[in-house]
Amino acid sequence: MQRPSDAPLAGTPHPLPVHHLPSAPPRHALAAGVALLAASLLFGLLLLTGDRPFTQGLDDRWAAAMNGSRADTATGFATVLDRLGGPIGVVLPLIVCACLCVYGRWRSALFVCAAAVVSSVVVVLPLKHLVDRPRPPHPWVLVNDGSFPSGQVFSAVTLMVAAAIVLLPPRARRWWWLVGAAYVVAMMWSRTWLHAQWLSDTLVGAVAGAGTCLVLWRAFAPLLRTEAERTASNSLWL
Secondary structure, eight states, X not given: OOOOTTSOOTTOOOOOOOOSSSOOOOTTHHHHHHHHHHHHHHHHHHHTSSSSOTTHHHHHHHHHHOOOOTTSHHHHHHHHHHHHHTHHHHHHHHHHHHHHHHTTOHHHHHHHHIIXXXXXXXXXXXXXXXXXXXXXXXXXXXXXXXXXXXXXXXXXXXXXHHHHHHHOOHXXXXXXXXXXXXXXXXXHHHHHHTTSSOHHHHHHXXXXXXXXXXXXXXXXXXXHHHHHHHHXXXXXXX
16 A cells, blocks of 8 residues: 555654743744833933933822822732732742743743843843932832832733743633733832832833843743753653
8 A cells, every 4th residue: 555645754753743832932022022122221211311301290190199098908909019029029930940940841940030030130220220210209118229110010021921931821821911911000000009110110111021021032932942842742851
């Protein structure tokens, strides 16, 4: 009987299927990421021009609308988010990295560490030192110097995106974007409700976080693809 034309030849290995985890980056991830980071830098430079930041009018109106009290329920919720974005915000990605390494997914662990931990030092701190924007008067929580951009919002974005890339299959990822967006918006509200940052600081923190994730996603694409192939072939430890 004649072999079907599409049957593999004897001794020819079958091509390894690519697993759905971790996810491959979109086609224009690098260009989009660079554009978002450039926009964040440009925004910061514009804040340095003139005696008054060009967004200060909007920021002042938003800050005036955040007129709760230190003892109400909203402030309690905002304080919880402040804790999540502070010390706990560093611990969570490290826990994710450790769990990934336990299962042999050290490539994904490197990506999560770079996106959710290292990037904050490489991106946020230089921008804070460059712009050196004063924070709103009388913040309700302990803060350091430099209001622009929001490091907590930046970290919220990078953690949500990194988790979606390495932990969630495509169908679940669609719902995760909604959950992640809600968490980021809540973090932005928290920072302004607690008078820890201006509204524009939180917006740029989100933009810079998204741009950083896209750039790193593209940079780690070869490693993540190798892991996806090894996951499909059950050979992660090789």
